[in-house]
Amino acid sequence: MIFLTTLPLFWIMIAASRGGHWGAWMPSSISAFEGTCVSIPCRFDFPDELRPAVVHGVWYFNSPYPKNYPPVVFKSRTQVVHESFQGRSRLLGDLGMRNCTLLLSSLSPELGGKYYFRGDLGGYNQYTFSEHSVLDIVNTPNIVVPPEVVAGREVEVSCMVPDNCPELRPELSWLGHEGLGEPTVLGRLREDEGTWVQVSLLHFVPTREANGHRLGCQASFPNTTLQFEGYASLDVKYPPVIVEMNASVEAIEGSHVSLLCGADSNPLPLLTWMRDGTVLREAVAESLFLDLEEVTSAEDGVYACLAENAYGQENRTVGLSVMYAPRKPMVNGTMVAVEGETVSILCSTQSNPDPILTIFKEKQILATVIYESELQLELPAVTPEDGGEYWCVAENQYGQRATTFNLSVEFAPVILLESHCAAARDTVQCLCVVKSNPEPSVAFELPSRNVTVNETEREFVYSERSGLLLTSILTLRGQAQAPPRVICTSRNLYGTKSLELPFQGAHRLMWAKIGPVGAVVAFAILIAIVCYITQTRRKKNVTESPSFSAGDNPPVLFSSDFRISGTPEKYESREVSTLE
Numbered sequence: 001m002i003f004l005t006t007l008p009l010f011w012i013m014i015a016a017s018r019g020g021h022w023g024a025w026m027p028s029s030i031s032a033f034e035g036t037c038v039s040i041p042c043r044f045d046f047p048d049e050l051r052p053a054v055v056h057g058v059w060y061f062n063s064p065y066p067k068n069y070p071p072v073v074f075k076s077r078t079q080v081v082h083e084s085f086q087g088r089s090r091l092l093g094d095l096g097m098r099n100c101t102l103l104l105s106s107l108s109p110e111l112g113g114k115y116y117f118r119g120d121l122g123g124y125n126q127y128t129f130s131e132h133s134v135l136d137i138v139n140t141p142n143i144v145v146p147p148e149v150v151a152g153r154e155v156e157v158s159c160m161v162p163d164n165c166p167e168l169r170p171e172l173s174w175l176g177h178e179g180l181g182e183p184t185v186l187g188r189l190r191e192d193e194g195t196w197v198q199v200s201l202l203h204f205v206p207t208r209e210a211n212g213h214r215l216g217c218q219a220s221f222p223n224t225t226l227q228f229e230g231y232a233s234l235d236v237k238y239p240p241v242i243v244e245m246n247a248s249v250e251a252i253e254g255s256h257v258s259l260l261c262g263a264d265s266n267p268l269p270l271l272t273w274m275r276d277g278t279v280l281r282e283a284v285a286e287s288l289f290l291d292l293e294e295v296t297s298a299e300d301g302v303y304a305c306l307a308e309n310a311y312g313q314e315n316r317t318v319g320l321s322v323m324y325a326p327r328k329p330m331v332n333g334t335m336v337a338v339e340g341e342t343v344s345i346l347c348s349t350q351s352n353p354d355p356i357l358t359i360f361k362e363k364q365i366l367a368t369v370i371y372e373s374e375l376q377l378e379l380p381a382v383t384p385e386d387g388g389e390y391w392c393v394a395e396n397q398y399g400q401r402a403t404t405f406n407l408s409v410e411f412a413p414v415i416l417l418e419s420h421c422a423a424a425r426d427t428v429q430c431l432c433v434v435k436s437n438p439e440p441s442v443a444f445e446l447p448s449r450n451v452t453v454n455e456t457e458r459e460f461v462y463s464e465r466s467g468l469l470l471t472s473i474l475t476l477r478g479q480a481q482a483p484p485r486v487i488c489t490s491r492n493l494y495g496t497k498s499l500e501l502p503f504q505g506a507h508r509l510m511w512a513k514i515g516p517v518g519a520v521v522a523f524a525i526l527i528a529i530v531c532y533i534t535q536t537r538r539k540k541n542v543t544e545s546p547s548f549s550a551g552d553n554p555p556v557l558f559s560s561d562f563r564i565s566g567t568p569e570k571y572e573s574r575e576v577s578t579l580e
Helices: 507-513 515-543
Strands: 023-025 029-033 038-040 043-045 056-061 072-075 089-091 102-104 113-120 126-138 142-144 155-162 171-175 183-190 196-204 214-220 227-233 236-245 249-252 257-266 270-275 278-284 287-292 301-309 312-323 330-333 336-338 343-348 356-361 364-370 374-379 388-396 399-415 420-424 427-437 441-446 451-454 461-466 469-477 487-492 495-500
Touching (some): 023 126, 029 038, 029 155, 038 126, 072 102, 142 214, 142 227, 155 171, 155 227, 171 183, 171 196, 196 214, 236 301, 249 257, 257 270, 257 301, 270 287, 330 399, 343 356, 343 388, 343 399, 356 374, 364 374, 399 487, 399 495, 427 441, 441 461, 441 469
Parallel strands (some): 029 126, 249 312, 336 399
Antiparallel strands (some): 023 043, 038 102, 056 072, 056 113, 089 102, 113 126, 142 155, 155 196, 171 214, 183 196, 214 227, 257 287, 330 343, 343 374, 356 364, 356 388, 388 399, 399 427, 420 427, 441 451, 441 487, 461 469, 487 495
């Protein structure tokens, strides 16, 4: 606000007039537009006892001392003045009334300076007052803007021009105020030292868009060509607004990423890049880059830019999506199951974008999902055929990864149909093929002779496992009569299975053809063999604790010279031929 007063003139006093001392009063400074005029108000006093008949006075320019020969502005005795003031100066006041008011017209810049008054009462009664007025010749209106203009808060801007020329009165108008508000003209106001000003006010609520706006004031004098303009740029303070920022960013893992945040504010904002509350970079600037070299999936996420100054703050976020190939799939679930159970296996991975997940078994697709990170495989009532190696494959446009896993299905033994016995000359060989998980035990039983031999007796039975198949071979030698029945029995923790092994081909008929004599001979040989085996097992009971006890029935002799057709040498075993 502008504070003006209508109190009487405040005169600069060199000595108080009360009591009859020399003294003068005039404004310490006064201003006027170039080309116009100015009236410098002045009063003076002198001792009462002097009572001069005539009072004269002199105005000097820039020096109060006559001995310095300063330019004479006005002289009442002779009217002789300096050439710069010829036709430009005259006295408005009545010196007899102690009024020394001076009028200067057709002002030009060289007339600006200090003006001193000297009282001349005749004889030695002359006095030059040291106090003076400083004349300022101006050519622009004075626009007064508050020291702080804040967007959204009402502000008052004033235009002030000197109005000290009684012959020319200025008129004020605003320039570039459209959209800001309508001006209020206060008119002619007196200042505290007795000078006059014309004032016009402009009230408005500035916006951020008004920052830097050039606001003008024009002073014109009617009936003249005199016109003066002054301008002021508005410095509007306002909080930050983020005006530039990346949209969501997609980047391939290992590439370079540059995030930009730009804000508009006055004064400049403090820009800060943050992620999960951690400051990554900050600076006082209009814009700020955040550079990420060789980005990884760990840098995927939301980044925030905060812009703040003394008048407020704003923040915005940007999402960074790092694209990468699937990681090695992880498999969770049951890897061992019992036949008939339901198996659930979960395969999961991480990638961006989400992958195509597929579970294979022997190149056959069992399950697949598109653009998901998890795949559930359900196998209801699993069978032995469901066991084996599986593949979980994850792929997207950036690559492919796979993981293998094995499912083990446990089940009771199954004796396969290819199990059988075969005879050649005097030798019988029995083959028992068992499919089972876990590995079963296998025993051969000869019911007619009350003999059982299991696979642990490796000198009589050879066994070999391949995958889920267990193959056990029993060899009988010296069978001169019809071969005995052979039952293969297999068991594990899930059950027991038995099968009487059939003979293949016409070998069984051969026993019917040898006749009674052959039968007697064969029976005698068998008795000898049984006695031999009985003695052998009794000896082993002392040192090796064999499978058969002393009370067991005599076992059948197993020839170790017999080789199965088409089998490797390792199937051979040592021959036992001693008979009693």
